[in-house]
Amino acid sequence: MSTTLFYYTGTGNSLWVARKVADESGETELIPIATFNSDSRPITSETIGLIFPVYIWGVPAPVLRLIETLSKFNPQYLFAVAVNGGQVSNTLVQLQKVLASKNMKLNAGFSITMPSNYIPWGGPGPVEIQQQKFDAAMEKIPQIAAVIKAKQTLPVEKGPLWQRILYTGFYKLSFNQVPKMDGQFWVDEKCNQCGICQKVCPANNITLVEGKPVWNHRCEQCYACLQWCPKEAIQYGKKTPQYERYHHPEVKLKDVLKRG
Numbered sequence: 001m002s003t004t005l006f007y008y009t010g011t012g013n014s015l016w017v018a019r020k021v022a023d024e025s026g027e028t029e030l031i032p033i034a035t036f037n038s039d040s041r042p043i044t045s046e047t048i049g050l051i052f053p054v055y056i057w058g059v060p061a062p063v064l065r066l067i068e069t070l071s072k073f074n075p076q077y078l079f080a081v082a083v084n085g086g087q088v089s090n091t092l093v094q095l096q097k098v099l100a101s102k103n104m105k106l107n108a109g110f111s112i113t114m115p116s117n118y119i120p121w122g123g124p125g126p127v128e129i130q131q132q133k134f135d136a137a138m139e140k141i142p143q144i145a146a147v148i149k150a151k152q153t154l155p156v157e158k159g160p161l162w163q164r165i166l167y168t169g170f171y172k173l174s175f176n177q178v179p180k181m182d183g184q185f186w187v188d189e190k191c192n193q194c195g196i197c198q199k200v201c202p203a204n205n206i207t208l209v210e211g212k213p214v215w216n217h218r219c220e221q222c223y224a225c226l227q228w229c230p231k232e233a234i235q236y237g238k239k240t241p242q243y244e245r246y247h248h249p250e251v252k253l254k255d256v257l258k259r260g
């Protein structure tokens with residue numbers, strides 16, 4: 001393979017972007033970060049891409065863990081796509097710095113805006129607006145693929161300075177709290193004990209007790225459990241019973257159940 005795309009996803013946006021980038025790039029393999037084991041799986045591609053959602057204005061922990069092992073693959077060209085709900089903020093600058101600290105260069109970093117899956121702040125928005133975001137992504141992805149094919153080096157995309165300063169502070173403050181934020185998940189009477197929440201969790205954070213989910217404080221806050229629950233029985237805090245669920249319309253449950 002000439003290109004390897006590592007992706008992380010909760011609700012399919014990043015997987016969809018990864019698929020579209022792969023379609024445009026040819027000879028590309030997609031690897032889910034959630035189940036990747038660098039010891040059993042050497043990567044020899046010249047080009048490596050990281051495609052992941054922005055979490056709390058920064059890089060999610062599973063992507064940072066992958067970076068620990070990335071240098072041994074010695075990629076010639078490294079790029080990233082930070083998939084976000086409209087505020088990429090400092091994510092790609094952070095990624096660039098983390099890679100530099102491991103003697104790797106981020107050749108290009110792109111932002112793609114998709115519907116937000118951060119349900120504590122509300123649903124994904126009207127379908128027409130969602131479609132506008134998909135259309136804009138479809139326009140941008142061929143441009144990204146052209147840059148990758150030409151192995152161009154470009155400045156990473158970033159948000160306004162005020163946002164990067166303020167929100168990087170929030171990212172740093174919350175980063176160590178994320179695994180325990182699952183204390184606010186709960187399950188309502190609609191739960192039919194199907195166990196999909198357990199199977200869809202990329203962090204293996206859910207056990208079933210008498211058929212119902214219990215979260216074990218290794219949460220990555222991807223919201224896959226809540227968003228993919230077929231009964232909409234999983235809630236977070238007080239407001240989610242009133243909010244619409246979301247996953248990318250072209251990504252199916254089976255695509256995220258196994259993740260490799």
Ligand SMILES: Cc1cc2nc3c(=O)[nH]c(=O)nc-3n(C[C@H](O)[C@H](O)[C@H](O)COP(=O)(O)O)c2cc1C
Binds near residue numbers: 085115
């Ligand atoms: C815990 C969490 C934090 C998020 N933080 C941000 C953020 O800081 N900026 C932003 O634009 N979107 C944010 N989002 C929205 C996601 O980045 C966005 O919906 C993304 O497309 C989800 O990708 P996925 O479907 O591949 O999981 C956040 C989502 C979650 C679940």
